[in-house]
Amino acid sequence: MTTGTGIALKDVSRAFAARETVVQALDRVSLDCPAGSFTALIGPSGCGKSTMLRLALGLDAPSGGTISVAGQSPQAAAKAGLTGVAFQDAALMPWRSVEGNIALPLDVLGRKRSDYTGKIAGLIDLVGLKGFEKALPGELSGGMRQRVAIARALVTDPQVLFLDEPFGALDQILRRQMNVELQRIWMESRATTLLVTHGIDEAVFLADRVVVMQSRPGRIGKIIDIPLPRPRLPDVFTTEAFHALEDEITEALDGH
Amino acid sequence: MAIDAAGRRGRHLAGLRNAIILIVLWELLGQLKLVAGGALPAPSAVLIRFWQDRGDYPLHLLATFEGAALGFFIGNVVAIAAGILFAVSPVAARLGRGLNVAIFALPPIAISPILVLTFSGMTPRIALAALGCYFVTMSATVTGITQTDRRMLDVVRAYGGGWVALLRLVEIRSALPAILSGLRVAAPAAVLGSVLAEFGGGGRYGLGVYLIGSLGRADPPRLWGIGLAATGMALLVYALFALIEARITHTTRAVTVAATPPGTPLAIGGFAGAALTLISAALPFAVWWGFLKMLGTPPMIAKTPLGVIDYLFFAQSAETAQLRLLSALAQTLPLTLLGMTAGLAFAFALALASVVRPGIVRSFMPVALVTQTMPLVALTPLLVLLLGRGPSVILWITVSVTFFPAFVTLAQGLGMVSRSALDVVRAYGANPFIQLRLVSIPASLPYLFAAMRLAVPRALLGVMIAEWLATGTGLGNLLNQSRGYLDYGMIWTVAVVSVLISILFYQIVIVVERRVLQRRGMQPAS
Numbered sequence: 036m037t038t039g040t041g042i043a044l045k046d047v048s049r050a051f052a053a054r055e056t057v058v059q060a061l062d063r064v065s066l067d068c069p070a071g072s073f074t075a076l077i078g079p080s081g082c083g084k085s086t087m088l089r090l091a092l093g094l095d096a097p098s099g100g101t102i103s104v105a106g107q108s109p110q111a112a113a114k115a116g117l118t119g120v121a122f123q124d125a126a127l128m129p130w131r132s133v134e135g136n137i138a139l140p141l142d143v144l145g146r147k148r149s150d151y152t153g154k155i156a157g158l159i160d161l162v163g164l165k166g167f168e169k170a171l172p173g174e175l176s177g178g179m180r181q182r183v184a185i186a187r188a189l190v191t192d193p194q195v196l197f198l199d200e201p202f203g204a205l206d207q208i209l210r211r212q213m214n215v216e217l218q219r220i221w222m223e224s225r226a227t228t229l230l231v232t233h234g235i236d237e238a239v240f241l242a243d244r245v246v247v248m249q250s251r252p253g254r255i256g257k258i259i260d261i262p263l264p265r266p267r268l269p270d271v272f273t274t275e276a277f278h279a280l281e282d283e284i285t286e287a288l289d290g291h
Numbered sequence: 292m293a294i295d296a297a298g299r300r301g302r303h304l305a306g307l308r309n310a311i312i313l314i315v316l317w318e319l320l321g322q323l324k325l326v327a328g329g330a331l332p333a334p335s336a337v338l339i340r341f342w343q344d345r346g347d348y349p350l351h352l353l354a355t356f357e358g359a360a361l362g363f364f365i366g367n368v369v370a371i372a373a374g375i376l377f378a379v380s381p382v383a384a385r386l387g388r389g390l391n392v393a394i395f396a397l398p399p400i401a402i403s404p405i406l407v408l409t410f411s412g413m414t415p416r417i418a419l420a421a422l423g424c425y426f427v428t429m430s431a432t433v434t435g436i437t438q439t440d441r442r443m444l445d446v447v448r449a450y451g452g453g454w455v456a457l458l459r460l461v462e463i464r465s466a467l468p469a470i471l472s473g474l475r476v477a478a479p480a481a482v483l484g485s486v487l488a489e490f491g492g493g494g495r496y497g498l499g500v501y502l503i504g505s506l507g508r509a510d511p512p513r514l515w516g517i518g519l520a521a522t523g524m525a526l527l528v529y530a531l532f533a534l535i536e537a538r539i540t541h542t543t544r545a546v547t548v549a550a551t552p553p554g555t556p557l558a559i560g561g562f563a564g565a566a567l568t569l570i571s572a573a574l575p576f577a578v579w580w581g582f583l584k585m586l587g588t589p590p591m592i593a594k595t596p597l598g599v600i601d602y603l604f605f606a607q608s609a610e611t612a613q614l615r616l617l618s619a620l621a622q623t624l625p626l627t628l629l630g631m632t633a634g635l636a637f638a639f640a641l642a643l644a645s646v647v648r649p650g651i652v653r654s655f656m657p658v659a660l661v662t663q664t665m666p667l668v669a670l671t672p673l674l675v676l677l678l679g680r681g682p683s684v685i686l687w688i689t690v691s692v693t694f695f696p697a698f699v700t701l702a703q704g705l706g707m708v709s710r711s712a713l714d715v716v717r718a719y720g721a722n723p724f725i726q727l728r729l730v731s732i733p734a735s736l737p738y739l740f741a742a743m744r745l746a747v748p749r750a751l752l753g754v755m756i757a758e759w760l761a762t763g764t765g766l767g768n769l770l771n772q773s774r775g776y777l778d779y780g781m782i783w784t785v786a787v788v789s790v791l792i793s794i795l796f797y798q799i800v801i802v803v804e805r806r807v808l809q810r811r812g813m814q815p816a817s
Contacts, residue, residue: 092448092449093448093449093451094445094448094449110451113448113449113450113451114451115451116450116451118449118450120446120449120450122442122445122446124442126440126442126443126445126446127443128443128460128461128464128465130464130539139446139447139450139460140450142456142460143447143450143451143452143456143460144450144451187446191450197449
């Protein structure tokens with residue numbers, strides 16, 4: 036059992052009933068993310084990585100096994116305001132301004148917005164959206180909306196951060212920039228982070244450990260440690276060691 | 292953006308041009324007395340008459356407006372609250388289904404005499420207007436809430452938000468455009484309800500009172516004036532909500548396309564499911580019974596479900612009552628079915644034609660929308676003037692009342708057929724007819740069924756209004772006569788039978804719809 040702000044999955048299964056068959060999205064998966072660690076989940080579509088994240092967020096209930104977030108049930112951790120989340124799609128409320136969207140978790144948790152005005156302004160600055168405080172999501176570009184979602188995930192100073200392909204919709208250049216930014220933010224906060232991603236380079240650049248998953252049934256294939264020193268700078272993408280790790284993950288994805 | 296604005300201005304100009312052409316044509320027809328020997332007066336004649344009657348209008352307008360506005364307010368508040376309840380609780384939705392279908396299927400004209408006999412003063416008008424609003428707004432609220440973007444709900448849930456937080460922060464706000472469009476459509480229904488309750492209400496003021504009073508005098512311009520005044524009242528409210536809706540829609544539309552389909556409703560099967568269905572079907576009768584008991588109306592006037600059964604099967608006069616009812620039904624039902632079928636077929640054909648020639652919808656839609664806001668009662672006397680008092684007038688009224696809502700539903704449905712699906716067949720050189728056969732017609736099936744569901748009660752209402760006001764036949768006439776003879780048993784019987792028939796048709800459509808759509812892997816359109 037992980038103590039502190041870790042995430043622990045023990046023998047977790049999740050099955051979905053389809054038309055005539057049962058799809059085993061997750062089959063007895065166990066994973067331990069120690070407090071303050073950065074874990075990346077990577078794998079083909081349908082390997083259950085998003086299901087795993089939804090379970091840890093308390094959006095879905097497992098068919099078997101136990102999940103704990105910061106030593107509590109996922110729902111309890113969410114209600115206590117310990118977690119933060121950003122989805123692949125920004126999922127902003129189109130009627131709320133940038134500020135209003137960032138403040139949404141505060142409204143859900145019943146916290147006073149006035150205590151956070153400084154925090155919100157700081158986050159808007161951090162994600163480079165100064166001057167857009169009152170803009171509506173419809174007036175922003177895709178990359179800007181995604182940055183609002185990141186700021187929203189950080190507004191409660193979460194001790195556990197869940198990221199579901201947060202940069203999946205962005206182009207490669209913007210994605211690299213956001214990766215660098217995210218690493219900086221993470222190193223300041225040291226929140227336990229679980230990142231679901233399709234990008235091998237993104238996983239290697241950001242994570243302490245990359246969990247490679249396999250499908251049918253969804254399970255963990257291999258866990259690869261990333262020993263690169265931090266802070267990792269953008270030129271790390273071109274180093275020998277980086278490429279070697281990428282190759283190792285590619286092989287693991289192929290099932291070797 | 293600039294092209295967009297120019298295009299919109301062009302369309303507005305075209306619409307204005309069409310309207311002017313229409314009015315000029317109308318004026319010519321009227322001046323030359325070309326239609327039905329002057330039954331279609333020229334707009335100028337209508338306006339002149341309106342000016343001469345200007346002393347009469349304010350009190351009548353005010354009285355109808357009071358009933359309609361209060362009913363609109365009460366009915367919609369209840370409808371929105373009920374809609375939220377049904378959207379949040381699947382069990383409540385299952386329980387309320389019977390009551391909802393009954394209210395939907397209720398031809399307002401059938402219960403207007405009952406309300407008039409049971410209540411006094413403004414109450415019947417308010418009640419009928421409220422009943423007219425309820426279903427539209429309730430179902431719009433449910434649709435709006437259940438179609439909320441799942442991703443937004445996930446964000447709130449991920450922070451531990453329960454159903455209250457979901458409602459407060461996401462669902463109600465995101466359902467707002469749907470609710471507003473429900474209110475928009477409810478406006479004419481409220482005016483219709485108020486006017487119908489005025490028919491037998493014995494009040495001194497109201498457009499309905501004015502209409503009945505003027506019906507006997509051969510004065511087409513005045514009847515047109517009253518009809519247009521009722522339409523204008525409905526149109527004003529309609530326009531108000533359309534305006535609000537347009538202003539808030541751009542802040543509600545999702546910025547990107549949702550990846551996950553909306554959730555499927557909770558399926559409750561087995562014993563619990565059967566029990567829910569049973570209670571749901573019994574609820575309308577329980578409400579009917581409870582309501583009368585609560586009001587303490589004397590049983591002579593207020594018939595409970597048992598009272599109606601007694602009147603129709605066991606009382607001394609049961610046999611004559613049955614005969615009268617059956618002969619009325621024999622007159623009403625064939626015409627209802629025929630008119631409904633013709634109206635739907637016409638609407639479907641025109642909607643399909645509009646796929647081949649999109650110009651048709653664009654020039655026709657504004658006219659269709661205006662007629663949507665025209666309360667049926669205002670339309671009927673005008674058609675009577677045009678077509679006389681024979682059975683053909685019933686048919687025409689039924690066709691026209693089913694045609695417009697069906698056309699709007701179908702045209703909107705066909706407009707949602709995916710471009711790329713059409714492009715695939717076009718890429719293989721398919722001509723418009725092959726496109727229709729392979730893509731548009733199959734894709735529009737859910738909307739055809741939605742249009743049929745919509746048409747059933749309207750068709751019956753149309754026939755009954757025509758029978759009451761024009762032909763003196765069928766159920767409508769039976770209702771009017773029984774009102775005159777104070778035959779309370781028959782009044783209740785006609786009301787109950789017309790609701791049951793309407794529900795029966797509705798359920799047949801639902802069953803066929805489920806079968807057909809399920810086999811094709813499609814979802815019903817709301």
